[in-house]
Amino acid sequence: MRSQSLEGGFPDAPVDAACAFRAALEAMARPGRIYDIAGARPPAPLSVAAGTLLLTLVDQETPLFLAGSADCPSVREWLAFHTGAPLVGAETAQFALGTWEALLPLDLYRRGEPAYPDRSATLIVEMPALSETGPILIGPGIEADARLNLPDPAAFQANAAQFPLGLDFFFCAGARLAALPRTTRISEAPGCMSR
Amino acid sequence: MIRRALLKALAVPGYQVPFASREMPMPYGWGTGGVQVSAAVLTPDDRLKVIDQGADDTTNAVSIRKFFERTAQVETTERTADATVIQTRHRIPETELVDGQILVYQVPIPEPLRFLEPRETETRKMHELEEYGLMHVKLYEDIARHGTIATSYAYPVKVENRYVMDPSPIPKFDNPKMRMGAIQLFGAGREQRIYALPPWTDVVSLDFEDHPFDPSKADHPCALCGAEDSYLDEVIVDDAGGRMFVCSDTDFCRARRDAGHRGATGRPAAEGAA
Numbered sequence: 001m002r003s004q005s006l007e008g009g010f011p012d013a014p015v016d017a018a019c020a021f022r023a024a025l026e027a028m029a030r031p032g033r034i035y036d037i038a039g040a041r042p043p044a045p046l047s048v049a050a051g052t053l054l055l056t057l058v059d060q061e062t063p064l065f066l067a068g069s070a071d072c073p074s075v076r077e078w079l080a081f082h083t084g085a086p087l088v089g090a091e092t093a094q095f096a097l098g099t100w101e102a103l104l105p106l107d108l109y110r111r112g113e114p115a116y117p118d119r120s121a122t123l124i125v126e127m128p129a130l131s132e133t134g135p136i137l138i139g140p141g142i143e144a145d146a147r148l149n150l151p152d153p154a155a156f157q158a159n160a161a162q163f164p165l166g167l168d169f170f171f172c173a174g175a176r177l178a179a180l181p182r183t184t185r186i187s188e189a190p191g192c193m194s195r
Numbered sequence: 196m197i198r199r200a201l202l203k204a205l206a207v208p209g210y211q212v213p214f215a216s217r218e219m220p221m222p223y224g225w226g227t228g229g230v231q232v233s234a235a236v237l238t239p240d241d242r243l244k245v246i247d248q249g250a251d252d253t254t255n256a257v258s259i260r261k262f263f264e265r266t267a268q269v270e271t272t273e274r275t276a277d278a279t280v281i282q283t284r285h286r287i288p289e290t291e292l293v294d295g296q297i298l299v300y301q302v303p304i305p306e307p308l309r310f311l312e313p314r315e316t317e318t319r320k321m322h323e324l325e326e327y328g329l330m331h332v333k334l335y336e337d338i339a340r341h342g343t344i345a346t347s348y349a350y351p352v353k354v355e356n357r358y359v360m361d362p363s364p365i366p367k368f369d370n371p372k373m374r375m376g377a378i379q380l381f382g383a384g385r386e387q388r389i390y391a392l393p394p395w396t397d398v399v400s401l402d403f404e405d406h407p408f409d410p411s412k413a414d415h416p417c418a419l420c421g422a423e424d425s426y427l428d429e430v431i432v433d434d435a436g437g438r439m440f441v442c443s444d445t446d447f448c449r450a451r452r453d454a455g456h457r458g459a460t461g462r463p464a465a466e467g468a469a
Contacts, residue, residue, distance in 0.1 A: 015238070015239060018236075018237065018238045018239075019238045019240075021198045021235070021236070022236060022238050024198075024202065025198075025201060025202065025205070025236060025378070026378070028202050028205045028206060028393075029205050029378045029391075029393040029394060030393070030394065056198070057198065057199055057202075059196075061196070062199070114323045115319050115320065115322075115323045116213075117207050117210055118200070118203035118204070118206075118207060118210065118212045118213075120203075122202070139355075140208050140355055140392070140393040140394075140395065140396040140397070141205075141393030141394055141395065141396070142395060143376070143394065143395045163207075163357070164207050164210060164357060164358075168202070168203070168206040181205060181206035181207075181393075182206055182207070183206065183207070183208065183355065183393075
């Protein structure tokens with residue numbers, strides 16, 4: 001194990017984890033709004049936000065799926081030392097991490113059971129950038145409407161249609177974080193799809 | 196683990212997420228669920244307010260506030276507008292809660308159907324199938340027996356037109372306030388359930404077309420501050436049946452008296468405290 005794997009954790013774990021979780025909680029409660037999150041220094045290719053989120057939410061009890069380029073020795077070793085999370089395939093994962101393309105297809109992941117909709121996967125999506133532009137978001141946590149540059153609006157529409165089942169998403173870019181729970185409905189008003 | 200449960204609770208508003216409740220340095224029934232949720236969300240930058248039936252100065256509220264002062268190094272306050280996290284037992288503050296605040300409820304029985312159907316296996320199935328007829332029958336029986344819906348606290352609500360939820364034993368007067376700008380988190384320690392409402396979530400009190408929901412309160416002004424729009428406690432003041440009605444929200448009442456409002460027997464806040 002390389003010594004870099006031992007570094008980059010929270011300098012003050014209780015306080016740093018509390019602040020990071022607060023950002024994650026606020027983000028999940030207010031879909032589309034972008035929050036700052038920092039504390040961890042994860043190895044490439046993980047973003048600071050994704051690394052911090054993993055140190056906050058993942059432990060020995062949470063199966064984790066690393067998708068695509070996130071599944072590399074330096075990330076595996078770093079997560080093994082700091083979280084101890086078992087690495088598994090997409091089908092049994094409680095958390096999954098990777099770029100949008102690497103995480104696809106979405107129907108691999110657990111969407112919860114009708115009696116236990118909370119038993120669903122949370123996907124942590126690495127993004128090149130986050131901006132409050134793009135499709136309009138409507139639903140709980142949004143007073144009027146919000147916007148977020150989602151990678152594929154149609155996929156999130158399909159996810160929302162399965163409510164109360166479905167996947168929940170965090171989007172990370174650098175030290176910034178946004179979230180999209182399954183309750184958020186996406187409407188593609190004309191003219192707002194700039195890309 | 197509690198934090199993961201909170202995130203799933205926000206993702207499925209009104210659904211009760213099971214969690215492994217921990218031992219707390221207080222007995223069940225004193226807010227062990229609320230304390231765990233507060234501890235999970237507090238950061239050193241927060242300012243905490245704790246109320247019990249609207250009051251900041253009751254035993255339960257004082258001891259929980261002291262507990263977090265010592266263990267989490269958070270500042271505390273009694274002013275609703277200054278607080279970032281408010282733990283509450285059975286009330287929503289009168290002052291409107293806004294973006295940036297979190298309201299944590301202490302919940303005794305999280306399952307709204309529990310008194311109608313004692314078996315967890317059955318109530319879980321009822322939530323799964325969205326089978327809430329039993330709750331409407333209960334409200335109908337209220338009307339048949341009393342002429343009105345007699346349920347006056349823990350009045351059931353439907354969240355985002357999906358899950359029927361127990362708002363904890365808040366008076367039904369507070370139900371309309373549940374659509375608010377703050378995040379609402381509910382913790383039931385003994386029953387090991389967490390549920391949540393993101394800001395601006397659609398919360399509708401169950402009713403019938405011919406018996407619409409009525410958020411009633413005692414038909415008096417506050418005897419101390421004169422407020423006519425706040426929820427009132429009835430206080431017995433002597434052995435001869437004398438009584439007065441005062442705001443249940445002590446911070447709201449004091450702020451009004453400080454601003455010069457007076458009720459029938461009102462004195463300035465400083466004098467009233469002496």
